[in-house]
Amino acid sequence: MKPGTKLKSAACDTEVMVIRCGDGSIECGGAAMGEAKPEAVGTPSADFAAGTLMGKRYVDAAGTFELLCVKPGKGSLSVDGVALQVKDAKPLPASD
Template sequence: MKSGSRLQSQVCETQVIVVRVSDGLEDLRCGGAPMVALDAEKDASLVLDPALSDGAVMGKRYVDDDGGELLVTKAGAGTLAIGDTPLRLKEAKPLPASD
């Protein structure tokens, strides 16, 4: 996996672009199923895990503890996770006050 890679979920409509790579992203999942390249075939036998169905928000960035970062380009029902550990929504940096 490298920066700029486009991935899709196999169990929902979620699509992402890898912004920053980390070792943890090798086990990237969405809705409990491994994510695949945008042009790859989906495995029709996989189903959305109800415990990992909080969804991914379009236009938001998700990060892991190792510095990996994803940008959601298409929202879906699955939760982005590394293994069973959900990724965090990246918080916006506060702008400096203008006095």
């Protein structure tokens, strides 16, 4: 997988764009994400049902993976079963 790839969830309506990617399986709602739109959308696993927010970037603890949410959904993002966190915004410099 390379940066710029758009992935779709099989468990909800979530769609993400890959910004940075390492080795591992990107999942949403507990199900693997793919480039093709799934024929039938399932339901997110109870452990991964926190939801995604449009326009937010999601990263893993090591900073290996970074995903941009382009369409929100009910499932939460993970890599190999480890949940991703919302990336904190950088503070703007003070202007006096």
